[in-house]
Amino acid sequence: MCRIETIAKQTGAAFTLRKGDYLKVIDPEGEQVSDLVLFNKDDIRERISNGKSMDFEESILLTQGNTLWSNRSRKMATIVEDTNGRNDFLLAPCSPATFKIMYNNHEEHPSCFENLLRNLEPYGVRPDDIPTAFNVFMNVQFDKDGKLSVEPPTSKAGDYVLFQAEMDLIVGLTACSAEESNNYSFKPIQYQIIENK
Numbered sequence: 001m002c003r004i005e006t007i008a009k010q011t012g013a014a015f016t017l018r019k020g021d022y023l024k025v026i027d028p029e030g031e032q033v034s035d036l037v038l039f040n041k042d043d044i045r046e047r048i049s050n051g052k053s054m055d056f057e058e059s060i061l062l063t064q065g066n067t068l069w070s071n072r073s074r075k076m077a078t079i080v081e082d083t084n085g086r087n088d089f090l091l092a093p094c095s096p097a098t099f100k101i102m103y104n105n106h107e108e109h110p111s112c113f114e115n116l117l118r119n120l121e122p123y124g125v126r127p128d129d130i131p132t133a134f135n136v137f138m139n140v141q142f143d144k145d146g147k148l149s150v151e152p153p154t155s156k157a158g159d160y161v162l163f164q165a166e167m168d169l170i171v172g173l174t175a176c177s178a179e180e181s182n183n184y185s186f187k188p189i190q191y192q193i194i195e196n197k
């Protein structure tokens with residue numbers, strides 16, 4: 001078992017995960033979202049797909065027992081445990097454009113998109129390669145007409161989601177930088193890689 005790594009507030013990380021190994025994403029303080037993106041380690045053109053995942057899992061709310069699928073319709077990771085149970089797979093990673101378009105904020109603002117890109121660039125990932133992330137702990141609600149709202153995460157300190165890799169992966173992970181997603185306070189995210197020996 002590897003030690004627990006900490007992603008400082010409003011930053012990100014990238015690393016590889018071998019097929020069969022586990023990734024535990026932990027909310028150490030509560031109410032903090034973490035954007036997760038996955039790429040095939042051997043071909044980054046294959047990446048996590050929310051459309052394929054929702055199609056094959058027949059749900060827009062993925063949790064324990066569900067699988068995250070690639071754009072090539074292959075299994076990338078399965079959610080083995082989810083102590084909170086609420087995640088989002090609808091909304092794109094927050095980006096400089098998000099803050100300009102939605103909040104009319106034209107000042108420098110950290111974002112998941114930039115934090116993912118910065119950490120994934122050494123693996124050859126380019127801006128247009130960043131897919132819609134699996135937003136761990138993100139609480140997006142929708143009414144019967146499809147109207148969306150971003151609510152505070154329901155995660156409490158110590159809640160975690162445990163993923164098992166179904167192929168060799170490159171993983172991008174953030175501590176989300178969007179005010180509304182994190183109940184207006186930014187916290188760290190922790191993760192742990194657990195080898196399956």
Ligand SMILES: [Zn+2]
Nearest residue numbers: 094112176177
């Ligand atoms: Zn974000």
